[in-house]
Amino acid sequence: MMDVMEQGWWIHSPNKPVQLLNPIVLAYIGDSVFELLVRQYLVSQPNHKLHHLHKQATQFVSAKAQRVLLEKWQPLLSEEEADVVRRGRNAKSGTPPKNADTADYRQATALECLIGFLYYSKQSERLRELMAVAFDEQS
Template identity: 50%
Template sequence: MKELLEHLEKRLGKKFDEADVRMAHPLVLAYIGDTIYDLFVRTYLVMAYNVPVHQLHVKAIDFVRAKGQADTLRHIVRFLTEEEQDIVRRGRNAKPGTMPKNASVADYRLATGFESLLGYLYLTGRDERLFEILDYILDNAKEGGKGERG
């Protein structure tokens, strides 16, 4: 993942350093974190299941919907560093302009905190920690049956 950031930094002639990431609005971190998580989940599902696209989409929903992300955060929070918990807190407390119809306010805010964490780890180039968290999520999903429908 670092290669993508390095490529863009070279192309744009601008370095996106840790201070820039720390100063970024939590919703900006959540914006990129949502994409990182979605790409990870979809790639995992394509590699793990030989099923039609509609079934892949149904499986992906379990992971990427706000309730799924909130539940994931509830499971991993005890493994997060204080710095990571602070990023989650900032994301959770950010005031979004809109709310989804199919999620509670509490779940949506936790999901935003989770996405902020993933965005932060990605943008700071902490791939090893990002993959550690994502692997933990997949291990939990296998044990709990998440994404195993159909």
């Protein structure tokens, strides 16, 4: 089966090089890409009851869960990826939601920034590797 990203999901590319995009903009798209990848993974699993899918998804997409995942990814990141994470963590992104710890929220923004960077850099294989770690599918 052809990878979604290899099929050309970059219908509209950014108007500037990905390295020059604001980290919050990368996090904005990264949030959507991450949620899509989580949902694709969950639909690939046997239980398709909507309540179950939603409950499982929240275990990946909360600020706390994303902070934990980023900690898991940290030793695997290249220097460039670690720099993107730093930029995302240090970016001014407004106030966190009421149910999220500020530190968790900043780390979640950093993770989403990295996802957005990899997505717009068309590094689908790298994204697949990191998501395999997220889903504990390393081979």
